[in-house]
Amino acid sequence: xxxxxxxxxxxxxxxxxxxxxxxxxxxxxxxxxxxxxxxxxxxxxxxxxxxxxxxxxxxxxxxxxxxxxxxxxxxxxxxxxxxxxxxxxxxxxxxxxxxxxxxxxxxxxxxxxxxxxxxxxxxxxxxxxxxxxxxxxxxxxxxxxxxxxxxxxxxxxxxxxxxxxxxxxxxxxxxxxxxxxxxxxxxxxxxxxxxxxxxxxxxxxxxxxxxxxxxxxxxxxxxxxxxxxxxxxxxxxxxxxxxxxxxxxxxxxxxxxxxxxxxxxxxxxxxxxxxxxxxxxxxxxxxxxxxxxxxxxxxxxxxxxxxxxxxxxxxxxxxxxxxxxxxxxxxxxxxxxxxxxxxxxxxxxxxxxxxxxxxxxxxxxxxxxxxxxxxxxxxxxxxxxxxxxxxxxxxxxxxxxxxxxxxxxxxxxxxxxxxxxxxxxxxxxxxxxxxxxxxxxxxxxxxxxxxxxxxxxxxxxxxxxxxxxxxxxxxxxxxxxxxxxxxxxxxxxxxxxxxxxxxxxxxxxxxxxxxxxxxxxx
Numbered sequence: 126x127x128x129x130x131x132x133x134x135x136x137x138x139x140x141x142x143x144x145x146x147x148x149x150x151x152x153x154x155x156x157x158x159x160x161x162x163x164x165x166x167x168x169x170x171x172x173x174x175x176x177x178x179x180x181x182x183x184x185x186x187x188x189x190x191x192x193x194x195x196x197x198x199x200x201x202x203x204x205x206x207x208x209x210x211x212x213x214x215x216x217x218x219x220x221x222x223x224x225x226x227x228x229x230x231x232x233x234x235x236x237x238x239x240x241x242x243x244x245x246x247x248x249x250x251x252x253x254x255x256x257x258x259x260x261x262x263x264x265x266x267x268x269x270x271x272x273x274x275x276x277x278x279x280x281x282x283x284x285x286x287x288x289x290x291x292x293x294x295x296x297x298x299x300x301x302x303x304x305x306x307x308x309x310x311x312x313x314x315x316x317x318x319x320x321x322x323x324x325x326x327x328x329x330x331x332x333x334x335x336x337x338x339x340x341x342x343x344x345x346x347x348x349x350x351x352x353x354x355x356x357x358x359x360x361x362x363x364x365x366x367x368x369x370x371x372x373x374x375x376x377x378x379x380x381x382x383x384x385x386x387x388x389x390x391x392x393x394x395x396x397x398x399x400x401x402x403x404x405x406x407x408x409x410x411x412x413x414x415x416x417x418x419x420x421x422x423x424x425x426x427x428x429x430x431x432x433x434x435x436x437x438x439x440x441x442x443x444x445x446x447x448x449x450x451x452x453x454x455x456x457x458x459x460x461x462x463x464x465x466x467x468x469x470x471x472x473x474x475x476x477x478x479x480x481x482x483x484x485x486x487x488x489x490x491x492x493x494x495x496x497x498x499x500x501x502x503x504x505x506x507x508x509x510x511x512x513x514x515x516x517x518x519x520x521x522x523x524x525x526x527x528x529x530x531x532x533x534x535x536x537x538x539x540x541x542x543x544x545x546x547x548x549x550x551x552x553x554x555x556x557x558x559x560x561x562x563x564x565x566x567x568x569x570x571x572x573x574x575x576x577x578x579x580x581x582x583x584x585x586x587x588x589x590x591x592x593x594x595x596x597x598x599x600x601x602x603x604x605x606x607x608x609x610x611x612x613x614x615x616x617x618x619x620x621x622x623x624x625x626x627x628x629x630x631x632x633x634x635x636x637x638x639x640x641x642x643x644x645x646x647x
Contacts, residue, residue, distance in 0.1 A: 150276040150277075151276070152217075153213055153214075153216070153217040153272045153275065153276060154217075154269065154272050154273060154276070156217060156221070157217050157218070157220040157221035157224060157272075158221075158224070160218075160221035160225065161221050161224040161225035161228060164177060164182065164221075164225035164228075164229065165225060165228050165229055165232065168229055168232055169232065173233075177229070178229065178233065179226045179227075179229045179230045179233055179303065180226075180303060181226075182222045182223075182225050182226030182229060183222070183223070183226040183261065183295070183298075183299065183303075184299075185219075185222040185226075186219045186220075186222035186223035186226060186264075186295065187219075187292065187295050187296065187299070188219075189215045189216070189218045189219030189222060190215075190216070190219045190223075190264075190268070190288055190291055190292045190295060191292050192215045192219075193212050193215040193216040193219060193284060193288045194284075194285070194288040194289045194291075194292050196208050196209075196211050196212035196215060197209070197212040197216075197281065197282075197284040197285035197288060198285045198289065198530070198533065200212060200281070200285065200544070201282065201285050201537070201540065201541045201544045202533075202537035202540035202541055202544065204540075204544060209278070209281045212281065212284055212285075213272075213275055213281065213284070216268060216271060216272055216275065216284055216288060217272060219268060220265060220268040220269060220272060223261065223264060223265045223268060223295070224265050226261065227252055227258060227261040227262055227265055228252065230252035230258055230261070230303075230305070231250055231251055231252045233305065234250040234252065234254065234305045235250040237305055238250070238307065248315060248317075248318050249313055251317065251318040251322075253317065253318060253321035253322070253325075254305065254306050254307070255301075255304075255306050256298075256301055256634075257298055257301045257302060257303050257304075259321060259324070259325060259633075260294060260295070260297065260298035260301065260633075261295075261298060262321070262322065262324075262325030262326075262329075263294060263324075263325050263328045263329055263332075263633065264291045264294050264295045264298070264329070265325065265329065266325045266326040266327070266328060266329020266330065266332075267287055267290070267291045267294075267328075267329035267330075267332040267333060268288075268291060268329070269326070269329065270287075270329050270330045270332075270333040270558065270561075271283055271284050271287045271288065271291075271333055274333065274554065274558075279546055279550075280546070280550075280554065282340065282544055282545055282546070283333065283336060283337065283340075283554070286333075286336030286337070286339060286340055287332060287333045287336040289526050289530060290332055290335070290336065290526075291332065292526070293519065293522055293523045293526050294332075294519075296519065296522055297515060297516070297518070297519030297522075297523075297634075299511070300511050300512055300514075300515035300518045300519055301512065301515045302512040302515070314576055314579050314580060316572055316575055316576035316579060317576065319572050320569065320572040320573050320576050323565055323568050323569045323572060324569050326565055327562055327565030327566050327568075327569055328629055328633060330558055330561050330562040330565065331558075331562045331566075331597075331601075331625060331626050331629045332626065332629075333558050334555055334558035334559050334562060334622045334625070334626065335622060335623060335625075335626035337551055337554050337555040337558060337622070338555055338618075338619035338620075338622035338623050338626075339619075339623070340545055340551050341548065341551045341552060341555060341615070341616070341619045342616065342619050343534065343541070343542060343545070344542055344545045344548055344551060345548060345615065345616055345619075347616075348424075349531070349534065349535040349538055350420050350423060350424060350432065350435070351424070352531050352534070352535075353416070353420055353435070353436075353439055353531055353535070354417060354420045354421065354424070356524075356527050356528060356531050357413045357414075357416055357417040357420065357439075358417065359524065359527065360409070360410075360413040360442070360446075360524050360528070361410065361413050361414060361417065363520045363521070363524055364406055364409060364410040364413070365410070367382065367406070367517055367520070367521075381398045381403040381468065382398065382399055382402045382403045382406055382453075383396030383397055383398045383399065383466075383468065383471070384396055384397060384399060384457065384509050384513040384514050385509070385513040385514055386463060386467075386507050386508070386509060386513070387507070387508045387509065387510060387512075387513065388503060388506050388507055388508070389506060392512075392513075393475070393507075394474065394475060394478050395467060395471050395474075395475040395496070395500070396467070396468075396471055397460075397463045397464075397466040397467050397507075397509065398466045398467075398468060399452075399453060399456040399457075399460065399466075400456060400460070400466075401452060401456070402449065402452050402453055402456060405445065405448065405449050405452060406449060408445065409442065409445050409446060409449060412438050412441060412442050412445065413442060415438055416435050416438040416439050416442065419431040419432070419434050419435035419438065420432070420435045423435060436535065439528070439531070439532060439535075440532050442528055443525070443528045443529050443532050446521070446524055446525040446528055447525055449521065450521050450522055450525055453518065453521065454511070457509055457510065457511060457513070460509060462504075463504065463507045463508070463509065464500045464501055464504035464507065467500055469493070471496070472492070472493035472494075472496040472497050473489075473492060473493050473496070475496040475500075476491075476492030476493050476494070476495045476496035476497075477489075477492050479492075479495055479496055479499055480492060480495060516634065548615070552614055552615060552618070555618065555619065555622055556608065556614070556618070559601055559604050559605065559621075559622060559625075560605070562601055562625075563598075563601045563602065563604075563605055566594070566597065566598045566601060567598065569594060569598075570594060570595065570598060573591065573594070577591075589636045590632060590636045593628065593631055593632030593636050594632050596628050596632075597625055597628035597629045597632055600621060600624045600625035600628055601621070601622075601625045603621050604618055604621035604622060604625065607621070
C-alpha cells in the first residue's frame with residue numbers, strides 16, 4: 126500500500142470539534158444560501174425593485190470579492206484577527222449576492238420569454254445559456270469552496286489566494302455582457318442544467334486547488350524570482366498577441382490598440398484605435414522584456430545587481446499596468462469620432478465581410494473603399510463599450526492583479542510564508558480539493574456525453590471543448606494516480622494542480638473564443 130494511503134489526509138482539528146461547534150462553523154456557508162433564496166423570493170413577489178435584479182447583485186458580489194481579496198491578502202502580512210473575520214464575512218456576503226444574482230437570471234430569462242413551455246419546463250431557463258452565466262456559476266463554485274475551507278480559522282489563508290483570481294474572473298464575466306439568449310431547441314434538455322452545473326462547481330474547486338498549489342510552492346522555497354519570470358512571460362504573451370494581430374508580429378512596436386465597434390448593440394468585425402494607449406502598451410512590453418532578461422541573468426549567474434534592477438522594473442510595471450487599465454476604460458467612456466479612428470488596415474477584412482453580408486460581388490481591390498464609405502455613412506451609429514474586447518480586457522486586469530500580488534509577496538516574503546500553515550497541511554488541502562474536483566470533472570464528461578447523444582445522436586465528436594475537458598481531466602487523473610500509486614506529493618503534485626487549472630481556463634474561455642465548435646456559445 127502506498128504512502129499516500131497509509132498516511133492520513135484528514136484534518137485532525139476539524140474532527141476534534143464538538144457538534145455545536147461544527148454547526149456554528151457552518152454559518153458562512155448556510156447564511157449565503159438563505160440570503161440568496163430570500164433575494165429571489167422577494168424578486169418573484171415584488172418585482173425588480175431596488176437591487177433585485179441580476180446586474181445589481183453581480184456588481185455587489187464583485188465589490189464584496191474585491192474587499193475580501195484586499196482584507197485577506199493584507200492579513201497575510203499584518204496578521205490581525207479582525208481582518209480575517211471581515212474577510213470571511215465579505216466572502217460570505219459576496220457568495221450570497223453572486224448566487225442570488227445567478228439564480229435571479231433564471232427568473233429574468235423566464236419573464237423575457239413569458240415562461241414558454243419547453244421540453245424540460247422551467248428548466249429551459251436555467252441560467253446557463255452562454256458563457257456569462259457559466260462564469261457566474263464558476264465564481265460561485267470557487268466562493269463556496271473557499272468558504273467551506275475557511276470555516277477552519279487555521280485555513281483562512283486560502284481566501285487570500287482564491288479571491289483575487291475569482292475577482293478577475295467575475296470582472297471578465299461583466300465584460301462578456303449579460304444579454305439573455307435562447308439556445309437552439311436541439312439543446313433544450315434535462316441534461317443541460319445537470320451537465321453545466323457540475324462544470325461550474327468543478328471549475329470552482331479547481332480554482333481553489335490552484336491557489337493551494339501556488340501556496341505550497343511558495344512555502345516550499347520556490348524563489349520569488351521564478352514566479353516573477355512566469356508572470357513576465359505571461360505579460361509578454363499578452364502584449365505580444367493583444368488585438369486581432371500581434372503587436373510585435375505584424376508591425377513591430379506599432380503603438381496602437383483598437384477595440385471592436387458596435388452598431389445597434391451588434392458587434393462588428395472592425396476596430397477603432399484608442400488614443401494614448403498603444404504607446405504605453407509598447408513601453409510596458411519593453412519593461413517586461415528587460416525585467417525578464419534581468420531576472421534570467423540573476424537566475425543563471427546569481428547577479429545581485431541584475432536582481433535589484435529586475436525588481437525595480439517589476440514594481441514599476443505594476444504602476445504602469447494600472448495606468449494602462451485606467452486609460453483603456455477612460456477612453457472607452459470618452460472616445461469620439463470613431464469613424465476617424467479606424468486604421469486603414471482594417472478596411473480590407475471589414476469590406477470583405479460587408480460584401481458577404483450584403484450578398485454583393487465586390488472585387489478585392491474595391492472592398493476597402495466599400496468599408497470606408499460604409500463606416501463614414503454610419504459613423505453616428507457606431508459605439509464602443511466594455512464588452513468590445515472582453516477577453517483582452519480581462520487579460521489586462523488579470524495581469525495587473527498578478528503583478529501586484531507577486532510584488533506584494535516578494536516585498537513581504539517572510540511574513541507571507543509565516544502566515545501559511547506547514548507544508549503537510551497545504552499538501553493535504555490540495556489533495557482533498559483535487560479529490561473533489563476529479564469526480565466532478567468525470568461527471569462533467571459523462572453527463573456531457575449523454576446530453577450530446579440526446580441532442581446530436583453521438584456520445585463523442587472530438588469537439589474542441591470536449592477535447593479540452595478531457596485533457597484537463599487527464600491532468601487531475603495524473604495528480605491522483607501518481608499520488609496514490611507512486612506516493613508523489615509536494616512539488617510534483619502542485620505542478621499537476623497548476624497544469625490542470627491552466628487547462629480548465631483554456632477549456633472554459635480559450636476554446637469559446639479561439640476554436641470553432643459546438644460549444645462556441647459557452
